[in-house]
Amino acid sequence: MINISPRIICTLIIVTILFTTSCSVTPNTGNSSHSDSNLSSDNEEKSIKADGLTNINISLITTDISVGSNRIAFALVEEEKNTLIRKENVSIQLVRIDSTSFWDNNEVKTLGESISATSQLAEIDRGYSHLHDDGSTHFHDSGSIHVYISEIMIPKAGDWLIQIGSINESEDINIYPALIRVREKSLSPIIGSNAPLSRQLLLEDVKDIYEIDTSSPPNPAMHKVSIDEAIKNNMPTVIVFASPGFCVSLTCGTTKILVDDLYEKYNASADFIHIEPYDLDKARNNQGLIPVSVMRDWGLQSEPWVFFIDSNGKISSKFEGIVTQSELETAFGSIRNNMVK
Incomplete structure (x- = not known):
C-alpha cells in the first residue's frame, strides 16, 4: 500500500x-x-x-x-x-x-x-x-x-x-x-487494420470551400477525393483530422501546417485528405462542437489526428495531438516504400 x-x-x-x-x-x-x-x-x-x-x-x-x-x-x-x-x-x-x-x-x-x-x-x-x-x-x-x-x-x-x-x-x-x-482496445483504428471506408463532404458537394475547411488558406486539393475512394485506388493516403478554426486542443493549426508541408513535397505520390472534425455550420452558429460522422467512423474523441494508410488500405501509422515533422517524414517514407507495384 x-x-x-x-x-x-x-x-x-x-x-x-x-x-x-x-x-x-x-x-x-x-x-x-x-x-x-x-x-x-x-x-x-x-x-x-x-x-x-x-x-x-x-x-x-x-x-x-x-x-x-x-x-x-x-x-x-x-x-x-x-x-x-x-x-x-x-x-x-x-x-x-x-x-x-x-x-x-x-x-x-x-x-x-x-x-x-x-x-x-x-x-x-x-x-x-x-x-x-x-x-x-x-x-x-x-x-x-x-x-x-x-x-x-x-x-x-x-x-x-x-x-x-x-x-x-x-x-x-x-x-x-x-x-x-x-483500454483493452484502442478507440481509433489500430496499426495494421483496414482503414474505415468513410465518405466525407467534398468540394463538389458544397458551394464554398469554407463550408468544409477552416484553414487559412484552405487547400482545395485535400477535398477532392473521398476516404473510401482513396483507400481503393492503390495509392498511399494521408488523412489529417484538424480544425484550425475550432480546435479544442489548440494544436490543430500547427499540425495542419506540417501536413501542408508534406503535401507540397509528396502530393504526386499519395492522396492527401483534410477532415474538419466538427460540423462547421453548427460551430459557427454557436450550437456547439458536434463531431462529424467520419469522426465517429474512426472512433476519434480528440483532435488533431494524422493517419498514414498504405496502398493496401491498412493503417501504417497514426499520431494523436502534437506531432513532429520528422515523425511525419518517417511515416510517409514507410507507406511510400510499400506501394503496390
Missing part, C-alpha cells in the same frame, strides 16, 4: 473523468499535491508544498491509450508560473494500480507491475497563416513549445500511474503523478 493524501485522490478521480468523458487532449493534474517518483511511502512528507520547491505537473496530450504499443505525448508544466518546462534526459515510469483502493484509508495499492521508457524531447514550432485580400499568405510565428514523446508497450488494461522516473535537475522539484486509463 502507498499512502496518498486526499487531495491527490480527488485529482486522480477528476483526471479519470476527463479521460472517459472529455474530448480535450490536455487533461490537467494541477490540483494534485503529491509527488512520489519512487512510489514509496517513505517520501510522502515530501509531497507537502514547501518554500523553494518547484512544483511540476504532467500534462498529458495523448488520450487514446490501450494495451499494446503506445505513443504517449506529454508536457511538463511549472505549476506556479503555468509555463512549459524544458529538461533533457526525461524518462517515465508507469505503475499499475488498483483504483478501487482510492477509497480505502487514503491509500493506493500497486499491483506489482511497472514499465519504464525514455522520452524524446521535441520542439514544436507554433504559428498560423492567413490569406490577405490581395491573395498573399502571411505566416505569424508564435514561438515554439517543448513536449516529450515516449514509445511504450503496455501489457494490461486498467489504471496506471504515470510519473517521471528521472530528470536532469539539480534544484528541488516536486513532480505530480498523473493517472491514465488503459
